[in-house]
Amino acid sequence: MEKDPSLSFTPHPLPSRSRWLGLLQIGLLPFGAVSAALIVGAFLIALTGTDPLFSYQKMWEGIAKSNYQIGLVLVKATPLMIIGLGLGFVFNTGVFNIGAEGQLYMGALFGTAIGIQDWGLPAWLHISLSLFGGFIGGGLWGLLPGYLKGRHNINEVITTILLNYIAIYIVSYFTHGPLRDNPFAEAALPQTPEVQASSQLPLIWPPTRLHAGFLLGLGLALILYLVTYRMAFGYKARAVGSSPAAAYYAGMNTTWITIIVMVVSGGLAGMAGTVEILGVQHRLRDMFSPGLGYSAIAIALMGNNHPVGIILASLLFGALQVGANNMQALAGVPVTIVDVIQATVIFFVAVSAMVRLYPPFGTLFLHKRKTNG
């Protein structure tokens, strides 16, 4: 009847296996998700009467045929990477910021507003000011839901989604009104004037389109890695995410931590918006983002909220996008089908990541639900 006391001290045998399994899943799930999306895509392409294999060959050529194409992949990956880094940071804290799209727009607005000013500043200063402005714009758009969540526990998913619409329409107002380029011209587009040359991000790998924003993204990844895994703040933020009750008990200011990570996450999305303007588009257009802030959610999930994973995931998404454009141009696959394939990738990636990160969510789909005893 009496249990041997030493027996109960042996560590649980499961963990090593589950850790191994976890690593395998981190590697395999995205691979499986992309494969699944490509298979679905192949059927869709076949339905339009085009040869799927030929189309995918064009897709691959679009990604890796030349340095120019590779540069394009990196350019496409840059904003996704920067937004994804911020989202990974905030997801670690258990706050589900869906508002990156709106934060991106607000950041782009602030950054552009500074970038178009002719202040005669040196490039390094003008660029820094614009990027800082972008961070502030996005950060403010993260502060509001962060405060509501941290202080009053108001669901951030709802507030951030609603704020997305507000931000997009605010930008719409400015591009149609106060910041409109050449407003009296006959066919004026809803867009701002070009940003000053002094605020445009320099190209770093001519003749490709690759600009300095990519290096900025890599630098931010390093900083976020250090903050999350080396600094006390990162430990606190992750403690709040995985065990809020324990974090509070341990004396952490969970309200502040929630607000700060939301501001940083929003700020990075805003900075990404500015980078996209200063590095690629050079003017802020109405509805300029093709849902970058939403794609970045899938990227953060796919990258397991880890900076290295996020860099890899954003490169993959950049490649898919550039490849898909090439497939459209050279294989004649309709643009709508290309969009569907991209959305399918995001769908599969998001589902696979949710299954991995949030087991209760996964068990809903994969296993018979267990009632706890």
Next chain:
Amino acid sequence: MPASLLEMRKIVKTFGSLRANDQVDFEVQAGEIHALLGENGAGKTTLMNILYGLYQPDAGEIYWKGEQITLHSPRDAIRYRIGMIHQHLMLVPNFTILENILVGLPSPREPLLPVQDTLIRLKDFAAQYGLPIDPTIKVRQLPLGLQQRVEILKALFRGADLLILDEPTAVLSPLEVEEFFAVLKNLVGKGVSIIFISHKLDEVLRISDRITVLREGKRVGTMETRHATQQILAEMMVGRAVTLDYNFPKGRATCPILELKGVSLIRQKVGRVLKDVTLTLHSGEILGIAGIDGNGQEELADVVCGLIPITEGEILLEGQPILNPTPQKMKEAGFGYIPADRQRVGLVKNFSIAHNLVLKNLDDPPYNAHGFLRERIVRLNAQRIIQEFDIRATSLEQPVGELSGGNQQKVILGRELQLAKRLLVAVHPTRGLDVGATDSVHRFLYAQKEKGVGILLISADLDELLAMSDRIAVLFRGEIMGSVPGEIESLQIISRMMLGERMEAIA
């Protein structure tokens, strides 16, 4: 011997390396209230989940009304007229009582629901079982006690000869418990048999006809309630003589460290949790707090450690009032806190042992330099504590969630005893631990007392309190009923205070 309504024979159920049920025999006679008694983790709920078809046993047989049956899911159990009321009620709050009951019923006119017919039948039925209610009221408007009655009504209406009640009184106030027991007696009168799962001795003694005790997954024994006493049952539950054989000398208290003066706590939706609590804790003293679970003990601990602000009263530390206490402030004042829920509150399960050991010191030197965590010092600290507290783990980096309960508790002890320079609050510090781990926790607590630290020991285990405490105060519905010396002679008076008698009234 009359044929049993239910017989479970040699039931075995394992989860990983844990044998939750080990060759358990259990039988219920028609028309009896059979209590299933045991500590948390003794395997009561597992056994009942097997009976309700939620788990499949690894071995063993179930006989129902004389026939062997196999239960694949609750649907099978319901078909055999077995009903289960879970500890956490499973009603849809925004549905009316009628709608909640309709949801699980087959309809004679699918896909339509027989709303009117059921309403009439339900009213008759409820009155017949002495559960008069208006079925058109929304469930969320009902107090918990009535919601529970709706659950019972739902099970009976579907047809049940046997009702399994999993810790049904846990959500009830004492007054509701009285009414609830009357309902149970009435049900038995109508021919329903009841399995009553509980770890509360007094309730079991009052309501049941027979008692089966489980311990560590095994059946210890079954007896008729009229032959049972608290003493016998307690020994069967914990498996050792009620007096622990410690020889901890009871120290004389020196100077007061912590004083609570007229502390009250009112929580939203719950009401008054602590009422006019006045206590003094001296350095080098262990003050035990006894009471039946849920009488304000855990809130008292949270209040002292700054997790919940008090509504009224004063908390004094060495004579100085503490204004706006926070967990951070209390930590800095030299308070350690071993919380009741070690997995959810005490630890961050996916952090390593080393990082859990510095969870409260992430911002403090020497672990923090310019915002960065100094991993080398964090590891050195962990090595020292792992050695000192004999924590068994594969490495410093092992996530704490992978450790056994005893080792998890030692991680918390290792962290909190360092912080507890003046005062330690320990809530159920040995709950769920085996004998060896319990023993070492007790020794660590005692060593801390000898260093002059005051200890507030909150426990539901009277033996532990009697063995460790210099004084024991008893909480009942958030009020202190009185305090007595921590001696075995106090047992009688403590038990009576736990049931709500004031010390003045007893003495």
